[in-house]
Amino acid sequence: MTVTIVGTQLGDEGKGALVDRYGGAADVVVRYQGGDNAGHTVVEDGTEYALSLVPSGAVRGKTGVLGNGCVVNPRTLFDEIDTLRERGLEPDVRVARRAHVIFPYHRRLDGIEEETKADADTGTEIGTTGRGIGPTYQDKAGRRGVRVADLLAPDRLGEKLSYVVPQKRAVIEDVHGLEAGEECDVGALQSEYAAYGRRLCEEEMTVDCGNYLADRLAAGDNVVFEGAQGTLIDVDHGNYPYVTSSNPTAGGATVGTGLGPTVVGDGEVVGVVKAYLSRVGAGPMPTELDGDADAEALATEIRERGGEFGTVTGRPRRVGWLDVPILRHATRANGLTGIAVNHLDVLAGLDELAVGHAYELDGETTQTPPATTEAWARCEPVVRSFEPWPAVDWDAVASEGYETLPEAARDYLSYLESELDTEVYTVGVGPDREQTIERVDPWARL
Ligand code: IMP
Numbered sequence: 001m002t003v004t005i006v007g008t009q010l011g012d013e014g015k016g017a018l019v020d021r022y023g024g025a026a027d028v029v030v031r032y033q034g035g036d037n038a039g040h041t042v043v044e045d046g047t048e049y050a051l052s053l054v055p056s057g058a059v060r061g062k063t064g065v066l067g068n069g070c071v072v073n074p075r076t077l078f079d080e081i082d083t084l085r086e087r088g089l090e091p092d093v094r095v096a097r098r099a100h101v102i103f104p105y106h107r108r109l110d111g112i113e114e115e116t117k118a119d120a121d122t123g124t125e126i127g128t129t130g131r132g133i134g135p136t137y138q139d140k141a142g143r144r145g146v147r148v149a150d151l152l153a154p155d156r157l158g159e160k161l162s163y164v165v166p167q168k169r170a171v172i173e174d175v176h177g178l179e180a181g182e183e184c185d186v187g188a189l190q191s192e193y194a195a196y197g198r199r200l201c202e203e204e205m206t207v208d209c210g211n212y213l214a215d216r217l218a219a220g221d222n223v224v225f226e227g228a229q230g231t232l233i234d235v236d237h238g239n240y241p242y243v244t245s246s247n248p249t250a251g252g253a254t255v256g257t258g259l260g261p262t263v264v265g266d267g268e269v270v271g272v273v274k275a276y277l278s279r280v281g282a283g284p285m286p287t288e289l290d291g292d293a294d295a296e297a298l299a300t301e302i303r304e305r306g307g308e309f310g311t312v313t314g315r316p317r318r319v320g321w322l323d324v325p326i327l328r329h330a331t332r333a334n335g336l337t338g339i340a341v342n343h344l345d346v347l348a349g350l351d352e353l354a355v356g357h358a359y360e361l362d363g364e365t366t367q368t369p370p371a372t373t374e375a376w377a378r379c380e381p382v383v384r385s386f387e388p389w390p391a392v393d394w395d396a397v398a399s400e401g402y403e404t405l406p407e408a409a410r411d412y413l414s415y416l417e418s419e420l421d422t423e424v425y426t427v428g429v430g431p432d433r434e435q436t437i438e439r440v441d442p443w444a445r446l
Contacts, residue, residue, distance in 0.1 A: 001217075001222050001223070001267060001443065001446040002217070002222070002223045002224070002225060002263060002264060002266070002267030002268075003022050003026070003222075003223075003224050003225070003267055003268045003269075003270060003442045003443065003446075004224075004225040004227065004250050004253050004264055004267060004268070004269045004270070004334075005018050005019055005022065005224065005225070005226055005227060005270050005272065006227035006230075006231065006248060006249060006250055006269065006270070006271055006272070006330075006334050006336075007227060007229060007230030007231060007233075007248060007271075007272050008230065008231050008271040008272060008273050008326070008327055008330035008331070008334070008336075008339070009230050009231065009232060009273065009274060009277060009278075009323075009326055009327075009330070010230050010232045010233060010277070010278070010279050010280070011229050011230040011233055011280070012230075012274070012278055012280070012308075012317070013230060013272040013273060013274045013342060014272055014274060014340075014342035014343065014428060015040075015226070015227070015228075015272045016040040016041070016042070016056060017342070017428065017433065017436070018270065018272050018340050018426070019055075019056055019057070019224060019226050020042070020056060020060075020433065021426070021433070021436065021438075022224055022270070022442065022443070023056070023057045023060060023062060023224050024060075025222055025443045026057065026062060026221075026222045026223060026224040027062060027063065027216065027221035027222050027223070028057075028062060028063045028064075028065060028213065028216050028221055028222070028223045028224070029055040029056065029057030029058070029062050029063070029064050029065070029223075029224045029226055030055065030064075030065040030066075030067050030209075030213065030223060030224065030225050030226065030253075030257055031055050031064075031065070031066055031067060031070055031226050031228060032067040032069045032070065032225055032226075032227065032252050032253045032255075032256030032257050033067075033069040033070060033227070033228065033246035033247055033248055033252045033256045034070060034071070034133065034228040034229060034244060034246050034248070035053060035070055035071040035072060035073060035076075035102055035131060035132075035133050035136070036052040036053040036073050036076040036102075036131050037052070037128075037129040037131045037133050037228070037229075037244065038052055038053075038228035038229065039051075039052045040052070040056060042056045042059045042060075044059050044060060047087065049083075049084065049087075051080055052076060052080070053066070053072070053073065053076050053077055053080055054077070054080045054081065054084070054091060054093055055093075055226060056226075057224065057226075058084070058091035058092060058093050059084065059089060059091065061092075062092070063092045063093075063094060063216075064091065064092065064093045064094070065093075065094045065095075065096070065207070065209065065212070065213070065257075066093070066094070066095045066096060066099055067096050067099065067209050067256045067257040067258070068096035068097075068098035068099050068209045068210075068256060068257065068258055069099070069246060069247070069252055069255060069256020069257065070096070070099045070100075070256070071099065071100045071101070071102050071132075071133060071136040071137060071140070071246075072095060072099050072100070072101055072102065072148060073101075073102040073131065073132070074101065074151070074193065074196035074200075075196075077093070077095070078196065078199065081093060093205060094205055094206070094207045094209075094212065095148055095200065095205050095206050095207070096148065096206075096207060096208070096209035096257075096258075097147065097148050097149035097152075097206045097207065097208060097209075098147055098148070098149065098208075098209065098258075099147065099148045099209075100136055100137070100139070100140045100145045100146065100147055100148075101136070101145075101146045101147065101148060101150070101151060101193070102131065102132045102133070102136045103132070103136075103146070103183070103189060103193070104132075104182070104183035104189070105132075105135075105165065105168040105172075105183040105184055106132030106133075106135040106136045106139070107130065107131060107132035107135075107183070108132075108168075108172065108181075108183045109132070109135040109168065109171065109172070110128055110130055110131065110132045110133070110134060110135050111130055112172065112176050112178065113134075113135075114126065114127075114128055114130070116176065123282065124241075126241060126242055126243075127242075127280070127281040127282065128244075133244060133245055133246075134244075134245040136245075137245035137246060138245070139164065144160075144163065144164050144167075146160050146161070146164070146193075148200070148206055149206070150197075151193055151194065151196055151197030151200060152197045152200065152201055152206065153197075154190065154194040154197065157190055157193060157194055157197070158186070158190045161186045161189055161190055161193075162186055165184050165186045165189070168180070168183075168184055169184045172184070208258075209257055209258045210257060210258020210259055211258070213257055213258070213259055214259065217259075217263070222443065225250075225253040225257065225264065227248040227249070227250065227252065227253070228248060229244050229246075229248040230248060230330075231248065231249055231271075231326075231329065231330040231333055231334065232326060232330075233248060234246075234247050234248050234249045234252075234333070235247060236249075237249055237329070237333045239283055239284065239369075239373045239376060240372075240373060241373070242282070242283045242373065249330075249333050249334050250264060250269045250333075250334040250335055250336075251333075265335065266446075267446060268337045268338065268442035268443075268445055268446065269334055269335055269336050269337050269338075270336065270337065270338050270339065270340055270425055270442055271327075271330055271331065271334055271336040271338075271339045271340070271422075272339070272340050272342065273322075273327060273339050273340065273341045273342065273416075274322075274341075274342050274343050275322060275341055275342065275343045275344045275346065275347055275412075276302055276306070276319060276320065276321060276322050276343065276346070276347060277319070277320040277321065277322055277323050277326070278303075278306070278308045278317040278318065278319055278320075279317060279318045279320070280310060280315065280317050280318075283373070284373060284376045284377040284379070285318055285320050285323075286320075286323065286356055286359060286376070286379045286380065286381045287320035287321040287322070287323045287355075287356035287381045287383075288318055288319070288320040289302070289319055289320050289321065290318075298350065298351075298352070299318075299319040299320075301350065302319045302346060302347070302350075303316055303317065303319050305346045306319075306343055306346040307431075320356075321354050321355050321356050321381070321383070322355040322356065323355075323356045323381070324355055324356060324357050324358070324416075324419055325356065325358060325359055325366070325367060325368050325369050325379075326369060327339075327416070327419070327420055328367055328368050328419065328420065329368045329369055331420045331421070331422060332368075336420070336422050337422065337423075337442070337445075338422055338423045338424070338425035338440060338442060339416070339420065339422055339423070339424055339425065340424075340425055340426040340427075340428070341413060341416070341424055341426070341427050341428065342427075342428035343428055344405075344409060344412075344413075344427050344428060344429050345391070345394050345428075345429045345430055345435075347388070347389070348388070348389055348390060348391040348392070348406075348409075349388065349389075349390055349391040350388045351388070352385065352388065353385065353386045353387070353388040353412075354383045354384060354385045354386060355383070355384055355386065355415075356381035356382065356383060357381075357382050357383065357384040357419075358381075358382040359379035359380065359381060359382065360379065360380045360381075360382060361375060361378060361379050361380075362378070365382060366379070386408065386411065386412050386415070387408040387411070388408065389405075389406035389407075389408035389409040389412075390406055392406060394429040394430050394435055395430070395434075395435065397429055397437065398429055398430070398434060398435045398436060398437055399434075401437060401439075402427065402437050402439045405427070405429075405437070413427065423439075423440055424439060424440075425438070425439055425440040425441075425442060426438050426439060426440075427439070
C-alpha cells in the first residue's frame with residue numbers, strides 16, 4: 001500500500017509533520033525528486049536532527065530511499081548519515097543506482113548563473129538554494145550526467161568526468177570570464193567520488209529502485225512517497241521559471257521511483273495545505289496582504305503567530321489569504337484523494353478572514369492560475385469573506401476531534417472540501433505532533 005504526500009502551494013506547507021504522522025505506519029519512506037535543497041528538521045525523543053537529503057523516516061527506524069528521480073550529493077549524504085550515527089542512530093538509507101550525482105561544478109555553476117542574473121538587474125534570478133540542483137538536472141536531460149551506478153565503476157567515472165569537466169571549465173572561463181578552481185580538477189573529483197562509490201558499495205546502499213520497492217510492496221510493506229517542495233515550484237506545473245528543476249507533483253512519484261502510475265494511483269495522494277499562503281522571495285502572489293496599513297498589520301499578526309520566517313535565513317515570509325485557484329490547480333495536477341490542512345489555529349481570533357476564491361484577469365473570471373507567470377502577476381483576487389473563529393483550547397480540540405472545532409472553522413474547511421471536491425483528512429491546530437486532528441487515516445482507506 002502506498003501514500004503519496006505532496007505540497008499544494010509554494011513549499012513550507014508543513015509536509016514534514018505529515019510525513020512523520022503517516023510514516024508511523026510505513027516501512028519505507030521514499031523521496032522521488034530533488035536533492036539537498038529540501039531542508040527539514042526532525043525531532044525524535046527530544047533531539048533535533050537537521051536533514052536536507054536523508055528521508056526523515058530514516059531517523060525513526062524506517063528504510064529511507066532516494067529514488068532515481070533524485071539528485072544526490074554524496075558529500076551531504078554521508079555527512080548526514082555520519083551525524084546520525086554519531087548520535088547513536090543506525091539509519092537504513094538506500095540510493096537508486098539510476099539517480100544522478102551532484103558534483104562541486106554543479107554548485108559553482110548554480111551560483112554563477114544566479115549572480116549573473118542578479119548583476120544584470122533584470123529581476124530574473126530564481127533565488128535558488130545554491131545546491132547545484134538545476135545544473136545537475138540539466139546534465140541529466142543533456143545525457144552527460146553521472147549516475148550513482150557510475151560511482152561504482154571508477155574507470156567509467158573517469159571517462160565521464162574527462163568528457164564533461166572541460167565543458168564546465170569552458171563555461172566558467174570563456175562564457176563567464178571567471179577562473180575555474182578545484183571543482184574542475186578531474187583527477188581530484190575522480191578519486192573523491194570513487195571513494196564515495198566504494199562506501200556505497202561496502203554499506204550495500206545502492207538499489208535498483210523500482211525492483212527494490214516492488215519487492216517491498218509484494219512483501220506487504222507500506223510505502224510513503226515524500227514529495228519535496230510544492231506544486232507551484234514544479235518545473236512543469238509551477239510558476240515557471242521560478243521553480244525547482246524537478247516534479248514534486250504526484251506524477252513524479254512514478255517516474256522518480258520506477259513504479260507505474262497504477263501503483264501510485266492505487267494508493268492515497270494527500271495534499272498538504274497551509275490555511276493561508278506564504279511565499280519566500282519574489283514572484284506573483286495575488287492574495288498577498290499588503291498595500292495598506294490594515295492589510296500589513298494583519299500580515300504581521302499572521303506572520304508572527306505562524307512563525308513565518310525562513311528556517312535558514314530568518315527572512316520574513318510574505319503572507320496572504322488562502323489562494324483557492326492554486327489549490328484547484330494542485331488538486332487536479334496531483335489527483336489528490338484528500339488534504340491535510342495545517343496552521344488553522346494561526347487564523348483564530350483575527351478581526352477579519354477571507355480567501356482568494358477566484359481571479360479576475362483581463363475582464364474574465366478564472367478558477368485556476370494562468371499558464372504564464374506574467375499573466376498570473378496581473379490576476380486580481382475575487383475575495384470571499386468568512387467569519388473568523390475564536391481562539392480555543394486547541395489541545396482539547398486535538399484530542400476530542402473534528403466536531404469540537406469552532407463552527408466557523410468547520411465552515412471554512414467544508415468550503416474547501418466542496419471547492420476541491422476532496423476530503424479534509426487531518427487538521428493541524430498547533431506545532432506539536434499531538435496537535436493534529438485526524439479525521440481520516442489514509443492507510444485505513446486502502
Ligand atoms: P533550487 O531547487 O535550489 O534550484 O531552487 C529553485 C526554487 O525552488 C527557489 O525559488 C527555491 O527557493 C525553491 N525551493 C527549493 N527547495 C525548496 C524547499 O524545500 N522549500 C521551498 N522552496 C524551495
